[in-house]
Amino acid sequence: MKLREIASLLNGEVIGDPDIEITGVSGINSAQEGDITFLSADRYRKHLSGSKASCVMVKEVIDGLNMTQLKVSNPHLSFAKILGHFYVKPQKPIGISEDAIVSAKATIGKDVSIFPFSYISDGVSIDDRTIIYPYVFAGHNTTIGKDCVIYSNVVLRENVKIGNRVIIHSSSVIGSDGFGYVFEEGRHYKIPQVGGVIIEDDVEIGSNVSVDRATTGNTVIGEGAKIDNLVQIAHNVTIGKNSIIVAQAGIGGSTEIGDFVTLAGQVGVADHAKIESGTMIGAQSGVMGNISKGIYSGSPIIPHREWLKAQVIFAKLPELHKKIRELEEKLKELERRDHPK
16 A cells, blocks of 8 residues: 555655555554554654654654654554554454344344354344354343444343444453342342443443443443453443543442543442542552542542652651661660669
């Protein structure tokens, strides 16, 4: 593919030879001749001199660089787009496999692919161009929108609503029972979980994620949210639009998370917490109560700047403890001098 064609595709400006043949896409250090790469931050500029790439995508032109450049408004986004153009090939619809079990009471749209050994229950609706890979289970009255990709071994329990362009990776469970019990007379009595789950448009859910159904009502994952692998989302949780939940986070029941919130890896959120839109929570933090917009770290969380200061002090605790012991010994010596026996 000629560089001029890529420039047209990305609405970019070529600085150098527009007729270079681009045959691949790669990172700066691993790129070979024929590859196009990108510069995401100035700190990586030092690697360009040793790169074998034929072209680099940049936000601002780099003077004196002995490499063809493609100026684009967002190099990282352009890199993602060109990766998709080179390597992601459209799936041709295969229809419904003879080895899949699809209820006669299910509704299947146009150009849907259902691979072998999937089970589609009564009342399920699957819209146009959606792909269902092997060993997927879709429970009764579950709806799946257009252009979705549901990978192998995903379980969609009953009364789950999946929007358009949703991706769910292998072995995730959507609509498992919420963890609800009442202790009475020496035993835990199960509270029936009769609600559902709503996954809105353009959500991506990683592998081995559990999204519990609501006790009543719905657990809701908002439009554009991205959920990493190994995340637990409890019953009646609401996650706002375009929020990011990173691996191994756990969110307690009835928590409300606003739009554009980021929870880093291994964050734990207690039940009934409320996190305001635009908030960022650092890795391994513990969240309780109502959290106003800001950046936080620690367990329990404190403002991130204060946490950084506390970490500096924490690292010095052994030294401080030693000094305190020395001061205590000196005080005891002074007391003995002032009050001799």
